[in-house]
Ligand SMILES: Nc1nc2c(ncn2[C@@H]2O[C@H](COP(=O)(O)OP(=O)(O)OP(=O)(O)O)[C@@H](O)[C@H]2O)c(=O)[nH]1
């Protein structure tokens with residue numbers, strides 16, 4: 001039997017085949033059956049951005065190499081037990097959100113930022129369509145800057161294009177393997193069209209998007225002329241963290257983590273305990289209400305999952321989550 005062949009890079013996953021770059025050429029290959037047999041907490045056996053090995057014949061994907069990072073969420077339609085890996089082996093997350101049409105959704109963005117923080121992947125919030133509502137853009141930029149998040153305000157199309165911040169996105173893209181993630185219609189593909197020379201991604205009409213139709217339907221990894229890679233993804237409607245402990249959450253919100261040492265109780269979860277520095281900062285408007293609300297929602301979720309009844313219902317499946325010791 002031949003030895004396993006060289007590693008390939010997963011560019012896109014269709015229903016039956018996977019698009020893989022091997023030695024600079026794009027090939028479409030099926031997945032070997034054994035990939036589906038392994039018991040795992042992941043919805044699919046591989047993700048865009050994975051490095052894979054082919055079988056001895058060189059005609060099918062046989063195994064997936066360990067990842068350096070991944071952006072994953074609780075799989076929306078599959079209940080609590082499965083994770084959906086949206087992007088593998090990435091070094092940067094661009095959380096893209098329009099300030100208007102569709103409206104900014106703090107819960108979604110806070111989920112993406114927390115998931116990136118959990119994996120220790122640097123993230124940037126890209127506020128799009130600032131031409132439509134400049135004041136809203138300023139408001140959200142302030143909320144996230146005060147939370148310690150890097151924010152760029154962007155207009156990707158027409159006369160009002162923001163050349164300086166688009167240049168900043170371009171710079172980030174060239175230095176990283178980035179994933180672009182956000183609501184459908186947020187302007188992810190438009191952003192890439194504006195900054196990646198030669199790429200012509202399909203972009204949507206808002207009336208289609210309002211009917212629930214995504215324009216981008218597959219995650220696609222694009223190699224960039226001048227270095228770097230970027231993954232354009234279909235819109236996500238929600239972003240719930242996968243198996244994150246109640247004590248871990250506070251470390252995923254920099255503005256909360258910073259105040260922990262000032263809370264009266266070491267075990268403070270900032271949900272009504274006495275002498276809580278987070279609550280004081282909230283009252284003083286130093287922490288944004290929307291950020292705190294996102295934290296509380298995640299906390300309720302985590303606490304519910306930690307109830308003994310929920311734990312035993314899950315049996316052993318829970319052990320598969322990637323956790324980092326603190
Ligand atoms: N005014 C304005 N419109 C924008 C801007 N960016 C994108 N749009 C418009 O918003 C609509 C949706 O843009 P897309 O780039 O397709 O959005 P998407 O996030 O890729 O959507 P999905 O592929 O469905 O996830 C298009 O009609 C764009 O022309 C912007 O900065 N300003």
Ligand SMILES: [Mg+2]
Nearest residue numbers: 188189215216
């Ligand atoms: Mg798109």
Ligand SMILES: [Zn+2]
Nearest residue numbers: 263268270276
């Ligand atoms: Zn506290």
